[in-house]
Amino acid sequence: MLQHNWILSLHPLTKFYFSLSITISVFIVSSYWYAMAMFGICLILALWAGVQKAFLQNVLLALGFLLIVLFLMQAFFYPGNQVIWKLGFLSMKAEGIHYGLIMATRILAIGSAFILFFKITAVRDFVKALEDIGLPPMGAYVVLSTLQIIPEMRKQSRVIMDAQRARGVETEGNVWVRAKAFIPILTPLILSSIASTEERAITLESRAFLTKNKKTSLYKLSKGPLDHVLPIAFVVILVGLLIGRVLG
Structure with missing residues (x-):
């Protein structure tokens, strides 16, 4: 990791708000293209932070099998009338494929956002x-x-x-x-x-952990200019998406 990388130097809560914003936004925007775009943004940030290899490995190991099973279950068993492929009692429907893509990419976006969060954030800093x-x-x-x-x-x-x-x-x-x-x-x-x-x-x-006195710590976290701007930007984007969903 780069010591002066701006992504790594962000406050832990700013990174957490980013992951939380992606989680909320993929439920507001019901589109698998949008969810895939969110995964692409996480991949770009992982590449920028220098953790792309570990990020992709964790995404593949943690989500790969789950996403395949989820997509196939929805493709074969989601109710619909437009049958694309049939094998015995199993039939793959267009409605199931569409809904399966939405669910799979939604989980991919959410999972990759939090995997990225823990790859670029020390647990001690977050706590x-x-x-x-x-x-x-x-x-x-x-x-x-x-x-x-x-x-x-x-x-x-x-x-x-x-x-x-x-x-x-x-x-x-x-x-x-x-x-x-x-x-x-x-x-x-x-x-x-x-x-x-x-x-x-x-x-x-x-270390007198259970005492009622106020605890002090030598370890301090500081916020930079981006840590004040980005959370506001996340809220503005979410509000904009929500308004677009209501009006659209």
Whole structure:
């Protein structure tokens, strides 16, 4: 990532408002062309921020299969009269294809917006921004720990797999070999997760996390000129789209 990249230097809430604006706008504009355009904007921003490879990988892994299944379900089972293709009791209808494209591209736009958000925003920065606007420290900790639990468990599982591999356990091969190698890591993974939870509880208690006094932090987030302009622009665009939807 580029250190002086303007996208990366935006305030976390500005990036979050962008993702939220895309989510709202694809429901206002019921067009798969618009949803695809929103995905294209996310891709351009990912390219601009230097995270395009990780962004596309995450979109493909997280949304690819879901979008295909969703589109096929709507194409074959959505009610309609204009049959395009038929195989036995299954019939693909034009109405189903249209609705399937709208639903699939809508999920693609929303998912890609939030995948981009987490690719260009540190979780710590996002939680600190929420705390700055009034989220209680307990709530901030819950959000932070929830967002970090899967990456932490993935990292811990890799460490355990490396340890098992060092002991001569076969961890690579076909699905059956990998399944057998995965089972022995479950116990140490669960135990290490419990131990880390206890360590966090002790750390929080030692830092007087549960006291009623006002919390202070050495870590500060600052807003630039764009962080004041862009949220207003997002609202104006959404209002314009909504007016266009009502009048159109």
